[in-house]
Amino acid sequence: MGAKIPILFVFIIMLFALSSAHPSKRKQYSPCKNLVLYFDDIIYNGDNAVNATSSIVAAPQGANLTKLATQFHFGNIAVFDDPITLDNNLHSKTIGRAQGFYIYDTKNTYTSWLGFTFVLNSTYHQGTITFAGADPIMQKSRDISVTGGTGDFFMHRGIATIMTDAFEGEVYFRLRVDIKFFECW
Amino acid sequence: MGAKIPILFVFIIMLFALSSAHPSKRKQYSPCKNLVLYFDDIIYNGDNAVNATSSIVAAPQGANLTKLATQFHFGNIAVFDDPITLDNNLHSKTIGRAQGFYIYDTKNTYTSWLGFTFVLNSTYHQGTITFAGADPIMQKSRDISVTGGTGDFFMHRGIATIMTDAFEGEVYFRLRVDIKFFECW
C-alpha cells in the first residue's frame, strides 16, 4: 500500500521531466521581453545638412548622392544615425541612436535590406540590439531578425516587426519597431 | 518492500532528468531542417539593363560602376535582387528572391562577404532566412552563417554550404545554397 502514493508522484514528475526536456524557449512562443520603439530618418538632399540624419553614400551608374535613384531607388546605400524615441514624435526625448545602413535592392518595387544597431543609453535601457534582414517596404507590417544584443540585451535574439509610421516623400520616414525577444538569457 | 519499485523508477527518472538538462540541439548535429535552393545573379555591365539582377554600387578609387574592379574586384559592392529556384535552372519557377549585397574584399584572390536574405513566398515556404559571412569563392564548397529567420523559419539558425553551380565570366553566376538548420524552434 505504501508504494502507491510515490508511484503517482513518480508519474507526475515523469511528465514534468518530459516537459523540461525541451527548454521553454522552444515551446513558449510569447516573447520573454518586448520593446516598442520608434526612429526617424531624414535623408540628406543637398539642402538639409543641419537636420539630415542619413546620407546616400552609394548609387548605381548614372545616379548621384543627393537624390535617390530613379528605378525604385535600386542600388542606393544610405548610412544613418537616427534618433530613437519611446513614442511616435520626432521631438520626444531621445533614448538612443539607430545606427547602420539600408540598401534599396529591387528594380520593380520598393524593398530595402537593413543592417543596423539600436544603441540605447537611457534610464530605461543600456545596451545594444542588432538587426538584419529584408524589409519589403510596401507591406504594412514586416518582420526582420534580431541577431544579437549586448548590455541589457546580452545574447538576446528575436524578431522585430517594422511598420512605416510616417513618411514625407523621399526625404523623411519614421519606423515603428516592435521588438519581440524569444531568447533572453 | 513497497518502496523498492519507486526507487528504481526514481533512478530511471534521474537519468532522464540528467539527459534533459542539455537540450537536444547541443547533442544532435544532424540538421533539424534542410533546404537546397539556387539563385542566379546577372550583374549590370552597361548593356544588359533588362536582364540584370544586380548592380555595382561602390568601387575603389579609379574604378567605375559598369565593370568589376581590376584587382580581383577588391572594393566593389554589388546590390542584388536575384530569383531563387528549386533546381539549377534560371528559367524554373521562382519561389522567392535573394536580396542583399556582396563585397569583394581581397586584393590577391577572389573572396567576397555576403549579407543577404532569402525572401520565400510560395506554396513550399513562407518566410525569410538571413545569411552573413565570408565567401572564399575559389573553394569548391564554403560555409556561411544563417543568423536568423522569420515566418516558417521563425528564430531558426544554422549553416549554409555554398557552391558555385555555374558562372559566365564576370557577368553571371549561380550559387547552390545547402541550408542546414540546427536550431529550429
Place this chain on the structure above:
Amino acid sequence: MGAKIPILFVFIIMLFALSSAHPSKRKQYSPCKNLVLYFDDIIYNGDNAVNATSSIVAAPQGANLTKLATQFHFGNIAVFDDPITLDNNLHSKTIGRAQGFYIYDTKNTYTSWLGFTFVLNSTYHQGTITFAGADPIMQKSRDISVTGGTGDFFMHRGIATIMTDAFEGEVYFRLRVDIKFFECW
C-alpha cells in the same frame, strides 16, 4: 513507513527537474570559449597601395575615396582584408584574415558599424566567426555581437569586446578583439 524515503527522493528529483528546465547556457554567464585576437587595418590613401589592407569605397556627396570624409568620416564605407595575429604586433605570424566592411555613421563623433568575419586557418583554429554591431570608437572598450560561426566555431554565438590597441592618424589602427562565446555547441 516504506513510502517515506521515496517521497524524499521525489522532492530532490523535483528540485533537480526544475533546475534542468532551464538549459545551462541561461544560467552560466562565464564564456564556454574565449579567444583574444588582434587585427591591423591600413587604409588606402592614394600612396600606400602595396601596404594598404582596406579601401574607402563609398563616401557622402563632396568627398573622395582616398581621404576619409571631413565630418567625423560620416558616410564612408571601407572594405577590408586585414591580417589577424595572436599578439599586438603587425609583423607576427598571421593566423587568418578579418574580412568585411565598416561604416562611419555619426556626424558629431567617431562611431562605426561593423560587419565582418574572422576567417581562421592555422594549427590553432579552423573556421569562421562572424560579427555585427555598432562600434562607438571613442569608448575605451565596447561590445559587439558574434552572430554566428562555422568549422571550429560551428553555431557559436557570443559577445566580442573591442579595444583600439594602436592607431596612427587616419591611416592605421589595430583592434584587440576579446571574443567570449556563451553558446558553444
